[in-house]
Amino acid sequence: MRIEISELPEETQLIVGELKNLLKKHLNEELIAEHEQKKRLPQHVLGALFEQGFMGMLTPEEYGGSPSTMTTLAAVGEEIAAAWASLMLAWSVQNTLAPTALLIAGSEAQKRAWLPRLAQRDLGAFALTEPECGSDSAALQLKAAKTDHGWLLNGRKIFISNAVGGKIATVYARTAPPKHTGISAFMVDMEAATANGGLKINQQMEQKLGVNASPIAELVFDNCELPRDALVGEEGQGFILAMKTLDVGRVTIAAQALGVARSALAAAKEYMGERSAFGRKLKELDKLRAKLAHMQTKYDAARLLTFRAAWLQDEGKEFTRLASEAKLFATKAAEEITNDAVQIHGGVGVILPVERLYRDAKVFSIYEGTSEIQENIIARELLD
Numbered sequence: 001m002r003i004e005i006s007e008l009p010e011e012t013q014l015i016v017g018e019l020k021n022l023l024k025k026h027l028n029e030e031l032i033a034e035h036e037q038k039k040r041l042p043q044h045v046l047g048a049l050f051e052q053g054f055m056g057m058l059t060p061e062e063y064g065g066s067p068s069t070m071t072t073l074a075a076v077g078e079e080i081a082a083a084w085a086s087l088m089l090a091w092s093v094q095n096t097l098a099p100t101a102l103l104i105a106g107s108e109a110q111k112r113a114w115l116p117r118l119a120q121r122d123l124g125a126f127a128l129t130e131p132e133c134g135s136d137s138a139a140l141q142l143k144a145a146k147t148d149h150g151w152l153l154n155g156r157k158i159f160i161s162n163a164v165g166g167k168i169a170t171v172y173a174r175t176a177p178p179k180h181t182g183i184s185a186f187m188v189d190m191e192a193a194t195a196n197g198g199l200k201i202n203q204q205m206e207q208k209l210g211v212n213a214s215p216i217a218e219l220v221f222d223n224c225e226l227p228r229d230a231l232v233g234e235e236g237q238g239f240i241l242a243m244k245t246l247d248v249g250r251v252t253i254a255a256q257a258l259g260v261a262r263s264a265l266a267a268a269k270e271y272m273g274e275r276s277a278f279g280r281k282l283k284e285l286d287k288l289r290a291k292l293a294h295m296q297t298k299y300d301a302a303r304l305l306t307f308r309a310a311w312l313q314d315e316g317k318e319f320t321r322l323a324s325e326a327k328l329f330a331t332k333a334a335e336e337i338t339n340d341a342v343q344i345h346g347g348v349g350v351i352l353p354v355e356r357l358y359r360d361a362k363v364f365s366i367y368e369g370t371s372e373i374q375e376n377i378i379a380r381e382l383l384d
């Protein structure tokens with residue numbers, strides 16, 4: 001597939017070029033299909049991403065990372081998603097959701113303890129959602145009680161990506177009753193917590209609509225003891241840290257949507273050149289030509305919004321509204337583009353690989369803030 005990255009900065013192009021070699025070497029359709037069935041990501045591919053510096057892209061070098069611009073992060077995210085949305089989800093959580101609270105508010109000792117692990121070897125999760133609340137995360141109930149030695153966690157999280165096979169989690173818990181200001185962020189060594197019986201990680205085995213190779217899990221905390229220094233930032237700062245983390249994550253989810261949309265567009269274009277109906281190639285049929293034109297236009301508009309949000313962040317400018325606009329628009333565009341790609345393929349559209357793109361695209365408008373929540377954020381930034 002032809003990939004137009006020439007308009008991106010040279011450094012970004014170099015990094016994306018390295019990534020393309022990595023993906024070409026390690027991925028093929030058989031491996032992807034097999035792991036989508038198994039509901040697991042291949043360890044050797046995650047290992048290659050760690051080894052080649054793709055897992056700590058917002059983490060400074062002194063903490064073991066390979067720091068990049070947000071523009072590069074978005075371009076890398078788009079590229080991984082164009083190859084495999086499930087892999088991109090794990091990559092995205094690792095680079096944005098897992099380390100951002102530490103990067104913003106961690107003490108020097110916490111950064112030294114956790115960030116090199118997250119950047120170089122240990123899969124990390126972000127645990128905010130609970131059975132009774134997702135969008136309304138300020139209502140979370142998982143309790144963190146102060147003890148003489150540290151903290152005791154009790155409660156449940158669900159839908160947690162990167163927990164199966166993961167070693168570290170940033171966990172949001174209630175330390176006081178007030179809705180927003182009673183939430184705090186904690187670093188949890190999931191391996192240690194599981195070993196001492198305070199944590200159970202239960203993979204949710206239901207067949208998901210999409211991103212099946214990226215497993216989700218329920219985390220059950222049962223008198224899970226944490227040391228005093230597990231608290232990240234101040235007590236009560238957790239909600240703000242979670243929201244700032246999601247701002248960063250949203251740009252990469254918009255990039256995930258771009259990658260999947262780009263692959264669907266490429267597949268549709270190729271098929272229109274191959275398939276004939278009524279004695280003419282599909283690419284000669286006006287209705288399909290118009291469909292493809294709309295698909296490309298939506299992709300291009302989504303790409304402009306996504307890279308604008310990334311650029312604002314690189315410039316140190318306010319980017320909350322643009323990140324939400326990018327996620328809202330790009331995820332909708334991906335749903336529509338993948339739908340049209342299936343339609344253009346006719347019967348074979350419901351068979352791999354284009355059908356996977358269609359299924360994968362749906363979840364982008366749900367996680368890291370649903371589309372309705374993005375609308376609320378955009379309206380709040382405009383009006384309140």
Ligand SMILES: Cc1cc2nc3c(=O)[nH]c(=O)nc-3n(C[C@H](O)[C@H](O)[C@H](O)COP(=O)(O)OP(=O)(O)OC[C@H]3O[C@@H](n4cnc5c(N)ncnc54)[C@H](O)[C@@H]3O)c2cc1C
Binds near residue numbers: 373
């Ligand atoms: C594959 C997958 C991976 C995930 N990974 C993670 C993870 O790693 N960590 C994590 O913490 N969570 C994760 N999640 C959870 C995800 O972030 C939540 O599912 C999402 O935020 C929505 O929350 P909910 O499911 O509770 O839906 P609800 O909040 O119950 O929403 C139901 C519906 O009501 C709408 N709604 C809710 N409030 C409003 C409002 N104020 N105005 C208008 N409409 C509203 C929603 O948009 C939605 O349409 C994952 C989910 C999936 C599917």
